[in-house]
Amino acid sequence: MQRSPNFYNEMSADGVVREHYREFADWLAQQTPDAIERKRMEADLTFRRVGITFAVYGDNAGTERLIPFDLIPRIIPASEWQQMQAGLVQRVRALNMFIDDIYHEQHIIRAGIIPADQIYRNAQYRPEMQGIKVASDIYAHIAGIDIVRAGAGEFYVLEDNLRVPSGVSYMLEDRKMMMRLYPELFASHKVAPVEHYPDMLLDNLRSVAPMGVLDPTVVVMTPGMYNSAYFEHAFLAQQMGVELVEGKDLYVTNNAVWMRTTHGPKRVDVIYRRLDDDFLDPLAFRADSALGVPGLLSVYRAGHVTLANAIGTGVADDKSIYPYVPDIIRFYLSEEPILNNVPTYQCRKKAELDYTLANLPDLVVKEVHGAGGYGMLVGPASTKEQIEDFRQRLIARPDGYIAQPTLALSNCPTFVENGVAPRHIDLRPFVLSGKNISMVPGGLTRVALREGSLVVNSSQGGGTKDTWVLEA
Amino acid sequence: MQLSIRHETHYSYSASLGYTIQQLHLSPRNEPQQHVLQWQLDAPGHLHGYTDAYGNLSHMLTLDKPHDNLLIVAEGVVETTSPYQGRVQAKDTLSPLVYTVATRLTTPTDSIRALAATCLPSQQAGTRDLMTLAEHIIGLVLYQTGATEVSTTASAALALGSGVCQDHAHIFLACCHAIGIPARYVSGYIDPGDTNHAASHAWVDAWVHDDGFTGWVSIDVTHARLMTDAYCRLAIGRDYEAAAPIRGIRNGGGEESMTVDVQIVPQ
Amino acid sequence: MLSRTADHLFWMARYTERAENTARMLDVNVQTALLPQSGEAARQAWRALLGISELQHGYDEKHEAVTQHDVIEFMVCDPSNRSSIIACLTEARENARAVRGTLTTEVWEVTNQTYLDLRRRLHGGQLRKDPSQFFEWVKYRSHLWRGVTLGTMLRDEAINFMRLGTSLERADNTARILDVKFHGNDSDARRDFYYWAALLRSVSGFEIYRKVYRDVITPERVAELLMLRADMPRSLLACMEEVVANLRQVRNDVSSDTERLAGKLHAELQFARIEDILEAGLHDTLTEFLRRIYELGNGVSRDFLVPLAA
Numbered sequence A: 001m002q003r004s005p006n007f008y009n010e011m012s013a014d015g016v017v018r019e020h021y022r023e024f025a026d027w028l029a030q031q032t033p034d035a036i037e038r039k040r041m042e043a044d045l046t047f048r049r050v051g052i053t054f055a056v057y058g059d060n061a062g063t064e065r066l067i068p069f070d071l072i073p074r075i076i077p078a079s080e081w082q083q084m085q086a087g088l089v090q091r092v093r094a095l096n097m098f099i100d101d102i103y104h105e106q107h108i109i110r111a112g113i114i115p116a117d118q119i120y121r122n123a124q125y126r127p128e129m130q131g132i133k134v135a136s137d138i139y140a141h142i143a144g145i146d147i148v149r150a151g152a153g154e155f156y157v158l159e160d161n162l163r164v165p166s167g168v169s170y171m172l173e174d175r176k177m178m179m180r181l182y183p184e185l186f187a188s189h190k191v192a193p194v195e196h197y198p199d200m201l202l203d204n205l206r207s208v209a210p211m212g213v214l215d216p217t218v219v220v221m222t223p224g225m226y227n228s229a230y231f232e233h234a235f236l237a238q239q240m241g242v243e244l245v246e247g248k249d250l251y252v253t254n255n256a257v258w259m260r261t262t263h264g265p266k267r268v269d270v271i272y273r274r275l276d277d278d279f280l281d282p283l284a285f286r287a288d289s290a291l292g293v294p295g296l297l298s299v300y301r302a303g304h305v306t307l308a309n310a311i312g313t314g315v316a317d318d319k320s321i322y323p324y325v326p327d328i329i330r331f332y333l334s335e336e337p338i339l340n341n342v343p344t345y346q347c348r349k350k351a352e353l354d355y356t357l358a359n360l361p362d363l364v365v366k367e368v369h370g371a372g373g374y375g376m377l378v379g380p381a382s383t384k385e386q387i388e389d390f391r392q393r394l395i396a397r398p399d400g401y402i403a404q405p406t407l408a409l410s411n412c413p414t415f416v417e418n419g420v421a422p423r424h425i426d427l428r429p430f431v432l433s434g435k436n437i438s439m440v441p442g443g444l445t446r447v448a449l450r451e452g453s454l455v456v457n458s459s460q461g462g463g464t465k466d467t468w469v470l471e472a
Numbered sequence B: 001m002q003l004s005i006r007h008e009t010h011y012s013y014s015a016s017l018g019y020t021i022q023q024l025h026l027s028p029r030n031e032p033q034q035h036v037l038q039w040q041l042d043a044p045g046h047l048h049g050y051t052d053a054y055g056n057l058s059h060m061l062t063l064d065k066p067h068d069n070l071l072i073v074a075e076g077v078v079e080t081t082s083p084y085q086g087r088v089q090a091k092d093t094l095s096p097l098v099y100t101v102a103t104r105l106t107t108p109t110d111s112i113r114a115l116a117a118t119c120l121p122s123q124q125a126g127t128r129d130l131m132t133l134a135e136h137i138i139g140l141v142l143y144q145t146g147a148t149e150v151s152t153t154a155s156a157a158l159a160l161g162s163g164v165c166q167d168h169a170h171i172f173l174a175c176c177h178a179i180g181i182p183a184r185y186v187s188g189y190i191d192p193g194d195t196n197h198a199a200s201h202a203w204v205d206a207w208v209h210d211d212g213f214t215g216w217v218s219i220d221v222t223h224a225r226l227m228t229d230a231y232c233r234l235a236i237g238r239d240y241e242a243a244a245p246i247r248g249i250r251n252g253g254g255e256e257s258m259t260v261d262v263q264i265v266p267q
Numbered sequence C: 001m002l003s004r005t006a007d008h009l010f011w012m013a014r015y016t017e018r019a020e021n022t023a024r025m026l027d028v029n030v031q032t033a034l035l036p037q038s039g040e041a042a043r044q045a046w047r048a049l050l051g052i053s054e055l056q057h058g059y060d061e062k063h064e065a066v067t068q069h070d071v072i073e074f075m076v077c078d079p080s081n082r083s084s085i086i087a088c089l090t091e092a093r094e095n096a097r098a099v100r101g102t103l104t105t106e107v108w109e110v111t112n113q114t115y116l117d118l119r120r121r122l123h124g125g126q127l128r129k130d131p132s133q134f135f136e137w138v139k140y141r142s143h144l145w146r147g148v149t150l151g152t153m154l155r156d157e158a159i160n161f162m163r164l165g166t167s168l169e170r171a172d173n174t175a176r177i178l179d180v181k182f183h184g185n186d187s188d189a190r191r192d193f194y195y196w197a198a199l200l201r202s203v204s205g206f207e208i209y210r211k212v213y214r215d216v217i218t219p220e221r222v223a224e225l226l227m228l229r230a231d232m233p234r235s236l237l238a239c240m241e242e243v244v245a246n247l248r249q250v251r252n253d254v255s256s257d258t259e260r261l262a263g264k265l266h267a268e269l270q271f272a273r274i275e276d277i278l279e280a281g282l283h284d285t286l287t288e289f290l291r292r293i294y295e296l297g298n299g300v301s302r303d304f305l306v307p308l309a310a
Helices: A019-029 A033-050 A078-102 A116-120 A168-181 A183-188 A197-207 A230-240 A296-301 A322-333 A350-358 A384-396 B096-100 B110-119 B127-140 B154-160 B165-179 C003-033 C039-052 C056-062 C068-077 C085-098 C105-124 C131-152 C157-183 C189-202 C206-213 C219-228 C236-250 C256-270 C274-280 C282-304
Strands: A069-076 A142-150 A154-161 A218-221 A243-245 A250-253 A256-261 A264-268 A270-273 A306-308 A363-367 A376-378 A401-405 A411-416 A419-428 A430-433 A437-439 A444-448 A462-469 B002-027 B034-042 B046-051 B057-063 B067-080 B183-190 B200-210 B213-220 B231-237 B246-252 B256-266
Touching: A019 A069, A019 A183, A033 A069, A033 A168, A069 A078, A069 A168, A069 A411, A069 A419, A069 A444, A078 A142, A078 A154, A078 A322, A078 A430, A078 A437, A116 B096, A154 A322, A168 A183, A168 A197, A168 A230, A168 A444, A168 A462, A197 A218, A197 A230, A197 A270, A197 A306, A197 A430, A218 A230, A230 A243, A250 A264, A250 A296, A250 B002, A250 B057, A256 A296, A256 C003, A296 A306, A296 B046, A350 A384, A350 A401, A376 A384, A411 A444, A411 A462, B002 B034, B002 B183, B002 B231, B057 B067, B067 B231, B096 B183, B110 B127, B110 B154, B110 B165, B127 B165, B127 B200, B127 B213, B154 B165, B165 B183, B165 B200, B183 B256, B200 B231, B213 B231, C003 C039, C003 C068, C003 C085, C003 C131, C003 C157, C003 C189, C003 C282, C039 C056, C039 C068, C039 C157, C056 C068, C068 C085, C085 C105, C105 C131, C131 C157, C157 C189, C157 C219, C157 C236, C157 C282, C189 C206, C189 C219, C206 C219, C219 C236, C219 C274, C236 C256, C236 C282, C256 C282, C274 C282
Parallel strands: A069 A462, A218 A243, A218 A270, A270 A306
Antiparallel strands: A142 A154, A142 A419, A142 A430, A250 A256, A256 A264, A363 A376, A363 A401, A411 A419, A419 A444, A430 A437, A444 A462, B002 B057, B002 B067, B002 B246, B002 B256, B034 B067, B046 B057, B183 B200, B183 B231, B200 B213
16 A cells, blocks of 8 residues: 555554554555455446446437446545534534525624625525525435545544535435445445435425425426436435426426326425526526526415425535635624534635735635536646646636635545556545434545546546445 | 506417416505505405515416416506606515625626726715616617517627617626625516606616615616605515516416506506 | 326336337338238238338438338438337437436436347347348347336336326337338239238237137228226227226326226227227227327326427
């Protein structure tokens, strides 16, 4: 196993295997490369049969691309998870209170903590939601919080995903695969189970049904089979035992939402929607959307249907609000944040802009309203020219950018061409909010498969690992 | 002024259709300068009323039985007064900042920005500046029906050089957005008087900084004048799509033909 | 279940059945073309086949003359011909893809594999070298599909709508084949035997005929077997029994008219006598039957699925 002196290695420190990895390291040492290879192929074949692929149904030739699955799990000891879980509960609770406040009294704006224009001019702020009462005052029923470990081993929240977070199906299928391939490992390790996620999700969704509905009808709403996350939509619907619908299966009449079934219209009470706000209702949002249900917003406003996640959660999860989250936690909960943000410099503030301009070669600068990739500068990986070019852009429009120090992301041993080598990882736990805030232990671990790469996205060469939270 | 209004919209289809949904903003807003003496909305199917986030009195009409035509009639009497210096208090809870955000129809382009720069000195513009903008717009964009459609953007209409009140309003809004001045679309009725101008009309509200007053002022761009008691306001929003009197979707029905008749009689 | 899901299952079944029946029809013609006959008679036979699915016009637009080779090309690999085998199997697969979540893995894989293999076979030129073997393959894949659906899928509405699709399509196609074969008859006695034998084989009815009638093949008995015998799996009556049974399983608040239509049609076939049908006119009877099957299909769409008119 290689040593990476500058990065926190999940498995070992200074060549000594960490306690929670010892059992596994011993087991790994006894596996032959051939045996591993056979298991890898078995995993591939099974994933293909199940259909858990990326851009699953888009190819006419019938070939589908797999997201690479690495056999070495990412193991987290119970104590670390305890801490992370408490931090996640706190953060998601505060974020939900924030969203509720924004769409009602707006105390946080009045208190001067967040400038009004950060909210109102945010494209994800939906004026249509102003004043609407949502079930249990919960907006982000499903939150995917991206966490990285950096430096000497501290955890940081990299990003909050409160709109349509995805990836949980990989978490579940990875666990299923590991248990199938290596049942002996689950005998020798006390791995906290995750299989009950769909049950938890269904329970949460049912708990936020409109008032007075005794046996709510829940559906999963998908944009359709050409969406790259379609597998997950179909998977979750099937695991929860609910219908998978597209916009065209639903219609609004008499102030309710109905599903077209072979037994006539059936009223729908809770919609777990995997579409962006913009496409939900052509009468309220994008008029050209054929994926939504005309009139859906009016039924939502009347409280006759619940949407999970609510419309307008994006006001809380973009990069312009991210720097305020620690203050948001303090404001609503009067507590200090348990999980830290990555230190962030808002270039809209003069002092922070000055700092950023002075330290461009060492920083990562991101567009506030971008999707990473274009409009991002990774200082240490850029040429002088690129840095100068970016400097001009920054000076022209400073309030469009935030800057963060480059993080030394932790890495985890991963199977590569020539054996095992460290690769950078992150973690996305899925936090459920309904009658209470809950989650299954762990989450989706994504791994950057290219050496040195920090990019874990599956569309850009990333893979996944099973995440093990060890029970105490 | 007391305005007696009757607004009839009739859709007919070449084939029977099974489902229609229409979003209606056909009830005059509840505002200090207009008082609804009586108002009635008549339509088939299910009609559900609500107040939306912009304070518009809205209805969602759904018809899920086979039909081949649809008649919607709104009528009543409204008592209007002329707002002093065009100032309106719309009693909505939304921050004016909400109306600085452009939509697809009101996205500023270079030509829009150039036009805005000639008339609007800064974010803090007065009524005089905004009226100048209106005069410029109608000079550049001649009133002509049929040249544009409901989906025409502000920049396209400006490039075309002709349009209707909806286009004048959108261009005005886009110019305001370019500078960061809150401005919103208003749809409603106008008493055409002796002209043969249509009774359905679109104009704007803009956020002004005048001596002694900061707030919304209502401006009829097409006539380059402040709103008077000859106007009745139905709905406000960021653009036509948000405030349109009738907007809907149907399943089937073949070819659609629509007739609209608005009668407005001062009493 | 969702109307749209049922709709996809219904059409997946119809298209699979249509592909199989096209293969059967083409195979009959290929077999009978081997018999001694005039060039004109052969051409008539191929023209009649085009007439079964009302495709003469579409064919004439693309081809100069009626030849075995060209008709087979048109009916097998021309994607612009919506009744061609390739068009049907592509549609079947597209419909399966849309509801992959409701199908078992086996059903999806069989449907998908049929589609992929078809392309390979056509590329490999099997159609030209040995058309009968190609048609056998199509039939076999359809049998396999049916077996895997009935064998692996949950016995819920999904099966009912697939059976409805299969039965309506089969009834329609069988009536068409019968109509054309009877219409395009000439009186050469020796040709009669091979002619009818080929027709019977195309509906897998040759051995059944022998079992049921134990006598020479006559056109009247062929018609009776294919229309009125419930024990002949591909007969119109057997198809209507399936339609009635499956409609009963899925009945809803608005389907009683459609159920009644189906019930009436079934009862008429059940109590008909072939003598009366032949006297009234086979062609007229079959034309009327086709009209009613078409209406039934529309009724099913309207009551349960995605109405075609929308």
